[in-house]
Amino acid sequence: MVRQTILITGASSGLGEGMAREFAKLGRNLALCARRTDRLEALKAELEADYPQTRVSVKALDVNDHEKVFSVFKAFRDEFGSIDRVIVNAGMGKGASLGTGYFHANVQTAQTNFVAAVAQCEAALEIFREQGDGHLVTVSSISALRGMPRAMTVYAATKAGLSALTEGIRADLIRSRSKIKTSTILPGFIRSEINEKVKNTPFMVDTETGCKALVKAIEKEPVQAYVPGWPWTLVAFLMKRLPLKIVMKLG
Structure with a gap:
């Protein structure tokens, strides 16, 4: 099908x-939204020039x-x-170890990655x-599978919550025999603005390679997918089973 x-949130970068x-x-039509409308407008102009068969609309x-989430989606x-x-993609990765004076950053990540995701899921559904x-x-995120240290602690927790939220939505839809489908996508390390300052990360792929893999996975409409499939399906298997002191080195 x-x-x-x-519709993609957080589409400006x-x-x-x-x-x-x-x-x-x-050749798909795109409803793109984000805070930075200048970047959205530039992306719209680029896509319409390169792919004239694609209809693109952007909103702040x-x-x-x-x-605003509800009004923009409608x-x-x-x-x-x-x-x-609808691809619930908007998020951030601010934060630090809890108890070190960065509550303002940790709570901002929690609100953006989870509470705002609830709003997006509600509006979409x-x-x-x-x-x-x-x-x-x-x-x-692959980090949703286990607890992570330092700046990743709250980020990983929000992504675990998002995965559980999506599964709960799916359970609800199954009970009602709805035709609506859900997919949870757990990216591994894909270079993007959120991690551009992170160095020496294993298995990191560039943005274009990662996004090709993301779209390929999404098009299959899986219940859940690790992206790119190699090596992250294997890494996910190991992460669920290895001692935390080993897993935390990924954070």
Whole structure:
């Protein structure tokens, strides 16, 4: 099944921007939102020039403005007539070890990566339930599998919560025999704005390679996928079983 109209949050940079480019290559219509509208407008101009068959609409959205999440999603739906897939991608990675004076950064990450994701899922599912169909994609992280140290502690916890949230949504949809599908995508280390200062990270791939793999996985509409599949499916298997003192070295 082709999901023709795709809404991506956090689309002005990183994985969101990269996925938008890959979906544009496939001729999909794109509803792109983020805080930085100058970058969104530049991306829109680029995609429309390179892929004239693709219809692109952009809107300003801070996902922590929950009322705006609902209004922007509905505005996109009204503009395109329907939304076939929503990719909950917006997020951040600020933070530090708890108890070291960085509560302001840790709570900002918690609010953006989890509470705002709840708002996005709610807004998407309202549209999908009304339509009777749709594909909800949440971008979690390989770090969701275990607790992580230092700046990753709250980030990993929010991604674990997002994975559990998506599974709970799926359970609810199964009970109601809905046609709506959900996918939790757990990227490994893909170079993006959120990790551009991180050095010497194992298995890191560039943004374009990572986003190609993300879109390929999303198109299959899996319940869950580690991306890129190699080596992260194996790494995930090991992470769930190795002692924490070994796993924490990934953080």
